[in-house]
Amino acid sequence: MNAILFSAVWGVVMMFCGAFVNKAATVRNAAVTGLVLLIILNIAELYGFRLMRVDTHGMLAFNSFTLVFNTVAFVSTLVYFFLSAKDMERVGVNLAEYFALIFFVLSGVAISSSFNSLMMLFLGIEIISIPLYILTGSDKKNLNSNEASLKYFLMGSFSTGIMLMGIALIYGATGTFSLERMTTVLSPGLNPLLIAGFLLLVISMSFKVSAAPFHFWTPDVYDGAPTVFTSFMATIVKVAAFAAFLRLFTGTNVEVPAQIKIIIALITAATLFIGNITAVFQQSVKRMLAYSSIAQAGFMCFALFGFNDFAKEGLLLYSAAYSLATIGVFAVLIKMKDFTFEGFNGLASYQPLLAATNTIFLLSLAGIPLTAGFMAKFYMLASAIKSGAYMWLIILAVLCAAVSVYYYFRVIQAMYFRESKEPQALSVSPAFKWGLIVIAAAVVFLGLFPQWLFAKLYF
């Protein structure tokens, strides 16, 4: 609850900052201060400290998974602020408003990871989406940004309509929006209204997490949006949608019907296949990362099969590993002038540190051992194996991970083994370099001691 209240309030504070503060550095500091306070309050809630008692009538439920997940999302955002806040100024003049919108998104993240009623799922997803439509279109004069934001908006509200229909049908079948109460109503058997509703809900959530075959908006939107905001959309927002998706399945104690499970297995397979194969053919690193985010979404879908602790731990670890590595790669990408693979040629010769840390991030995304990405993929597959079904899916996932090595290593190869014609002049501050080093260290640390993240989950 702390996180929801505080991030909403701080979003308003940032809007006032936009009206009364002119210096960009002050605005940036205010945002970072707010985020640090947010993280502290969120962790304090783990130890039982609450800002105020709010009776939510059972619509929201906070457990240790929710709080640890929120912490992961907020810390990723903090890292993102440290690395990319300076680059937001280049998008437009409304710096404070961008931060305000990001705080509103974080409020939505906290709601959608802790909902216990379908009403809150809807509100959480919408609070995440609406500020993102604005952020995507924030480069007002740029036609690509306009196009991306209109496409995102139309697709997003279309999928919201589908989600609402699903919720309405579930309500018709059960007479309640609450996930917990649904369990008692459902016990006699499943009716077609409920299955149809659940199917529509799964489809609309697949839209939101950009799982194939509902992924077609993702590359265009990620490509057209200002790169700083793509970084945010592709990481924190995506894992939040997954946390909501997982909660939808684990919140009820009802056994998920076999038909739905098969559909999710097919969605996972399609996502893995399409994401990885299409990423191979991309010429622009930004677009490649968009497809790679689809491919990684395929791996995150594995959390939806096993309803065991592995799935929850796996999703936490995957959120942290994927967010940190992708934020790092994007932070380097933002500094580049040329987003093609050739743009990375010879980066190692004139910016050895950027190249080295970028290599670690890409290795983590590809799932090479000793990095967090490997352990994350391991937990995901382990949870699917433990649930005992869909062996073909696991084999497909391993093969797709092998394919993904190709396009991630293409960047590494360009950085280390190609000559650049003229070195690009990159404006890189020492603080930025230290930030990259810290994230790279965190990625390796999580790869060595993943259980460190779960220590707070059970106590």
Place this chain on the structure above:
Amino acid sequence: MPVNYYIFVAIALFCIGITGVLTRRNAIIIFMCIEIMLNAVNLLLVAFSKMHYASHLITPGAGGANGTDGQLFVFFIMVVAAAEVSVGLAIIVMLYRNTHSTDVNFLNRLKN
């Protein structure tokens, strides 16, 4: 009136909305079709709410719900739809300023 009629009307409206979104090329008309979808859901929720209330009167405490939360949800949908309209129209206006058209066929620049 049986609840079936409401369900049929709502599903029909919803399908009209989906067809409109998939076939129309004007951003504003697509947007109106999305609104039709949302309003179909509103209608359905109110109908279900009434239905659950009626069954609650016959067997009180059966499902533990008396059907009011469905109508409550409708207000949330209206509010969120209004927020979405304000953002969506702003995006369309922004697009119109740059291209002097609201045709979504223009949306193919990013495909290469």
